[in-house]
Amino acid sequence: MFKKIKRNLKILLLLTYNSLKITSQSRQGMIFFTLGKILRFLLLFGIIFLVFSKTKIIAGWSLKQVIILYLTFNFIDTFSQVLYREVYRFRPLVVSGNLDLILVKPYHPFLRLLLGGVDLFDLLLLLPYLFLLLLFIFQENVSFFSFLLYLVLVVNGLIIATAFHIGVLGFGLLTTEIDNVIMIYRDLLNLGRFPIEIYQQVISLIFTFIIPIGVMITFPVKALFGFLSFKNIVFSFFISFFLLWLSVKLWQIGLKRYQSAGG
Amino acid sequence: MYKYFAVFILTLKEYFSYRLNFLIWRLRVFIGFLVPFFLWLTVTKQVKNFAGYDEKAIISYFFFSHFLSYFILGTRTVDIASQIQSGEILNLLLKPISFFRYHFFRDLADKILNLFLSFFEIFLFFEIFSIPFPSTNFQFLPLFFLFLILGLFLNFYLNLLISFWGFWSTEIWAPRFIFFILISILSGSFFPLDVLPKELFSLILFTPFPYLFFLPVKMISSPETLINKINLNSIFFMGSFWLIIFFFLSCFFWQKGLKNFSFWGR
DSSP states (O other): OHHHHHHHHHHHHHHHHHHHHHHTTOHHHHHHHHHHHHHHHHHHHHHHHHHTTSOSEETTEEHHHHHHHHHHHHHHHHHHHHHHGGGGGHHHHHHHSTHHHHHTSSSOHHHHHTTTTOOHHHHHHHHHHHHHHHHHHHHSOOOHHHHHHHHHHHHHHHHHHHHHHHHHHHHHHHHSOHHHHHHHHHHHHHGGGSOGGGSOHHHHHIIIIISOHIIIIIHHHHHHTTOOOHHHHHHHHHHHHHHHHHHHHHHHHHHHHOOOOOO | OHHHHHHHHHHHHHHHHTHHHHHHHHHHHHHHHHHHHHHHHHHHHHHSOBTTBOHHHHHHHHHHHHHHHHHHSOOSTHHHHHHHHHTTHHHHHTSSSOHHHHHHHHHHHHHHHHHHHHHHHHHHHHHHTTOOOOOOOGGGHHHHHHHHHHHHHHHHHHHHHHHGGGGTOSOOHHHHHHHHHHHHHHTSSSSOGGGSOHHHHHHHTTSSHHHHTHHHHHHHHOTHHHHTTSOHHHHHHHHHHHHHHHHHHHHHHHHHHHHHOOOOOO
C-alpha cells in the first residue's frame, strides 16, 4: 500500500516538474496572467467594499462575512485550478487518439489526466489568499469547533470540485465537448463569489441542491459563523460523495464507449 | 460593398454550422449576467437608494446592459492574433479586400446574432421571474445612438490593436486576459460606474473604458440621473479622442506589423 502511494507520489512529482518546465517556457505570458488574476482579485475585492459603503448587511451577511466568503471562493477555486489544470488540455488527447498512450501506462490515468499539470504559478497566488483568509477568520470570534467544521467543509468543497473535474473528463470522452463544459463549470462557480442568498429562491435552491455551488463555497462560511443547520451539514457530505461516485461512473461509461481515433 | 455583405452572411452561416457552440456561449454570457444583477438588486432592495439607483433603476440598467453587452463588446477580431501566428492571415492578405472592413463585417454578424439571442434570454428571464420590464426615455435616444456608435467603433479598434500584438509575440492570450478583466469591471458591466465616489468616477471617465459600454447603456436606461453629474460636451470630446487615438494606433501597428511579418511553409 505505502509502496504504491510512494510510487504514485514519485510519478506526480515528475509530472509536476515537467509541467513547471513547460509553463516556464512562456514567462511573459505567466507574468501577464498572474498580474491579470491579481487585478481581478483586487477589483472584485473593491466591489465588496463599494457594496457595503451604504449598508451594513446584505442578504443577512456582514462585510467581514462576505470578505471571508470571497476569500474562501478564491481559495477553493485557485486550489482546484492548481491541481486540475490538466483537465483543460484533455480534448486534444481524445481528438488525436493520444489518450491511448496514457491509458496503457501502468498507473491510474487520473494521475496524468487530472493531476498531471499542477500549476505552480497559481500556487504563488494561493499563499496570499490563504494568508488573508486566515487573517480575517482569526479577527472574528469563532469557536475551535466552528473552525474545524469550516475546514472539513472546505475539503468537502474540494471533493465536489474534484467530482466536477472527473465528470468533465467523462463527458469529454463521450462528446469531446470538453472546453465548453469546463468553462460553464467555471462560470457557475463564479456565482459563489457572493452569498447564495442574493439570488432568487428558485436559483438559490438550484445552486444548492442540483449544482451545489452553494455547498462548495457558502456552506463552509455559514458553518464558521454557526448559521449552518445539522441537516445541511449531513447533506453537504452526502452530495459530495454522491457527485464523486456519479462522476467516476461517468468516467467508466466514457471509457467503455471510447474508441481510439486519429493517431 | 457586395463582397462585405457576403462576409457578413458567411459569418452568420458559420455560426449556424456550430449552433451548440454558440448556444453554450450564450448560456455562459447569461450565467455571467446573474451575479451582478442579483447582487445589485439585493443591495437596492435593502438600501432603497444607492448613489441615485433604486430597484427600478438598477433593473433598467442591467436589462439594457445584458441586451447591449455583446452587441457592443462582441467581436471576432480575437481570431486575428492566432491567424498571424499560424500564417493563416496570408490567405486574407492576398485577397482584394480591406482587412479592416472584412473584420468589421464579421464583427457585425456576431453582434447582430448576440443581440437577437440576448433579447430572447432577457425577455424570458424577466417573464419567468416576474420582473417588471423597464421603460425608456425616448428624449435621450439620439444621445444613446451617438454613444452606441462611438462604443462600437472604439471596441473594434481597441480589439484590433490587441490582436496585432500577435505580430511581435507568441503570448497572445495573456494581454487579452488583462484587457478582458479591465473591460468586465471598468466598463460598467459589473456595476453602474456612477455609483463610485465622484472623484473615482471622474477619473475613470478619462480612460477609454466607460465609452465602450457604460455610457450607451446609461443613455438608454436612466440618462436623467447622469446628465446632472457630467458635462456632455467634454464626455463626447473624450470619447472621440479615444476613438481617434485607437484608430490611428491600430492603423500604425497594422502597417508596422505587416512590415515585420514573415512566414514560410504555406
